[in-house]
Amino acid sequence: MKIVFFHNGILPVMGYGGIERILFWHMVELARLKHHIVLIGHADSKVQKFGIELIPIIGNGEKWESQIPQDADIIHLSFNYIVPGKIPTIVTVHGNGKIGEVFDFNSVFVSKKHAEIHGSTQYIHNAIDLSEYPYEPKKLRGWNHFLFLAKASWRVKNLKDAVTVARNTHKHLHVAGGRWWGLSRYVHNHGIVGGEEKMSIIRSCDFMVFPVRWHEPFGIAVIEAMSQGLPVIGSPYGSLPELITKDVGFIAKDTSELEILVKDNHAEKFNPQVIRKYVEDNFSISQHALKYLELYKDVINGKKLNSQKPTYQLPNRAEDLLDF
Structure with a gap:
């Protein structure tokens, strides 16, 4: 072809x-x-x-x-x-x-x-492409360092609530994809990263939060984190309930629930090998x-993939913030 x-x-x-x-x-x-x-x-x-x-x-x-x-x-x-x-x-x-x-x-x-x-x-x-994400699990599993991997400046990605949760729980937040313009010993800015630097940051963390306030189309960062065995805590919007099953993370319905999930230690609930296998079985480029x-x-062969032309269905702009 x-x-x-x-x-x-x-x-x-x-x-x-x-x-x-x-x-x-x-x-x-x-x-x-x-x-x-x-x-x-x-x-x-x-x-x-x-x-x-x-x-x-x-x-x-x-x-x-x-x-x-x-x-x-x-x-x-x-x-x-x-x-x-x-x-x-x-x-x-x-x-x-x-x-x-x-x-x-x-x-x-x-x-x-x-x-x-x-x-x-x-x-x-x-x-x-899993060959670009070799699995190197952490030797010591904890619940103290969590990752924010998204464009930090984009409001729908909701860095604001991730920072609030870090400061309230005294857990360490690692921001990859920009920076938070504030001061806190619990927030660590890594800037815009890629390649091996990004992989090193992912591997240094215990879990990831993805508290988006819009209907996320997919969220490639979710499966990038999971490729290294990290569980993911996400909001209930867009693709996230499809991607985050009970074996690989949590769905938090609001900021209060997110804070509870970050505060309590869930390290023993998740098996990093199971999370990696989940990505291999469901999200490989092959x-x-x-x-x-x-x-x-x-x-x-002339088939139309949709019986009608798709159109954006929602009454509000996609970028208008959803409740969280």
Whole structure:
């Protein structure tokens, strides 16, 4: 199968970049499965050694569609757009839509809840390349150091409540993905991190909190933390009830419950090996690619993945803070 992708940034991405990394891993896995993968992308991308054909973008990329090989079987995009012409297109929707936004019939969302709030039932969970997340469990398990792994400046990610809980419980909060602009001996800022530095911070912690105040489409940080055996405490929104089962963490309905869960020692409740296995069984890039290949076949054969065009269903903006 000849599958065309478009991305105007450099791949593989260096450092932070959730969607970009998933896109790259997906292409690499498809190439490994002997499909002909074409990236219309940044000239400095280093993808050829992974078996991916690179077509450098001409100019600023405004007319990238003219560079699509006409013998392609399908085009796979990571943004809401359908390429004019006869080549079938499939779109992965990674973010939440805007009020009134309409998506194409062949749109795929990244969690069940994400699909639901866009009027769809079509989703494939995001995944990671486990070879980039070698399992190195902590020798001593505790419940004193917890992780916040998200864009700290984005209000919906709710660093504010994570800091409040750390100060009230006297547990140590490690912020990766920005910083908290305050002073507390219980809050440790690590800034924007990626690669081995990020992995080292994850491994140094006992558990992660993910107290988002919006309908999280997926939350790649959740499975990144779980890949190292960390249980996760999340809010009840978006994908989190799908991802966080009783064997791998807790769902906290509000800040008070989050504080109780952080304060009480739950280290013996969770088995890090079980958490790692949960990620291996459910969120590997190899499974992700196989699921997409089935959808590619359906779209190439003329099937519409959604019976109606998905639309954003909620009355308020996705970024409007939910109660917690």
